[in-house]
Amino acid sequence: MEVFDKIKDVKRVLKEHKNQGKTIGLVPTMGALHGGHMSLMDASLNENDITVCSIFVNPIQFNNNQDLIKYPRDFERDRNMLEDRGCDILFSPENDEIYPIIPIVKMSFGQLEKTMEGAFREGHFNGVGTVVSKLFNIIEPDRAYFGQKDLQQFLIIQQLVSDLNFNTELRCIPIARESDGLAISSRNIRLTEDERALAHNLYKALELGKEILLLNSGIEKTKNEVFRFLAQWEQISLEYFEVVNGRTLDPIAKIDQSESVALCIAAYVGQIRLIDNMFLFS
Numbered sequence: 001m002e003v004f005d006k007i008k009d010v011k012r013v014l015k016e017h018k019n020q021g022k023t024i025g026l027v028p029t030m031g032a033l034h035g036g037h038m039s040l041m042d043a044s045l046n047e048n049d050i051t052v053c054s055i056f057v058n059p060i061q062f063n064n065n066q067d068l069i070k071y072p073r074d075f076e077r078d079r080n081m082l083e084d085r086g087c088d089i090l091f092s093p094e095n096d097e098i099y100p101i102i103p104i105v106k107m108s109f110g111q112l113e114k115t116m117e118g119a120f121r122e123g124h125f126n127g128v129g130t131v132v133s134k135l136f137n138i139i140e141p142d143r144a145y146f147g148q149k150d151l152q153q154f155l156i157i158q159q160l161v162s163d164l165n166f167n168t169e170l171r172c173i174p175i176a177r178e179s180d181g182l183a184i185s186s187r188n189i190r191l192t193e194d195e196r197a198l199a200h201n202l203y204k205a206l207e208l209g210k211e212i213l214l215l216n217s218g219i220e221k222t223k224n225e226v227f228r229f230l231a232q233w234e235q236i237s238l239e240y241f242e243v244v245n246g247r248t249l250d251p252i253a254k255i256d257q258s259e260s261v262a263l264c265i266a267a268y269v270g271q272i273r274l275i276d277n278m279f280l281f282s
Helices: 007-019 035-047 065-070 075-085 124-139 148-164 186-190 193-199 201-214 219-230
Strands: 002-004 024-029 050-055 089-091 143-147 169-173 236-245 261-269 272-281
Touching: 002 007, 007 024, 007 050, 007 089, 007 124, 024 035, 024 124, 035 050, 035 075, 035 143, 035 169, 050 075, 050 124, 124 148, 143 148, 148 169, 148 261, 148 272, 186 272, 193 201, 193 261, 201 219, 201 236, 201 261, 201 272, 219 236
Parallel strands: 002 089, 024 050, 024 143, 050 089, 143 169
Antiparallel strands: 236 261, 261 272
């Protein structure tokens, strides 16, 4: 595996690969790699000649500075995981390589960023859109791989690719889960033992919501039952539970009014904020 921290160096090597007709897959990450990232890696390795993984903790997508400071970092561990998996190129730039000056261009994604994560994390998707645009311009991937766990982020990037004509195919890879259903996340390692024992209830809440919706009990009743279920634990603080169109994130009144229905949830378990989602049908 080749490792680069300079834009000019990774572009030079990738140009050589492209001149040989090789396809490039990109797995953008912020490090603290886990099984979910490895599922993205596997998809890219299966579908491309060359797989690039980027590790960059993007400061401008954090609206909470403490969250940025506490974000887990272990470069050597990540590097070894990628090499063992068969990654071809690791691109791990420093902040001043990606942002030699603070960007002043702002991105707006309309209604897509006004709900759920966007409502609770002001400026987050501007930061995501900016760094993904930079990575797409640097790597010029044929395909880029993102996880379904960050469904809203994927739809934002899908809009970005469409609006700015990036010549990149996007792939959304299903959520990787622990044996008890908890969505695998870099944040999970920050949970205490007691919090970890409770965290899987977010997945159980999604399953409960799905079960109630399939009984045609209605969306409001479903929401009430999910709120009631999670209220059993003082350590769990629900931020939102929404039933939305899985392609636009628009709220829906009835599940038969949309060709794609997603259940989306965000909650604090102790001090750690976790998100998850599940498709009723897609």
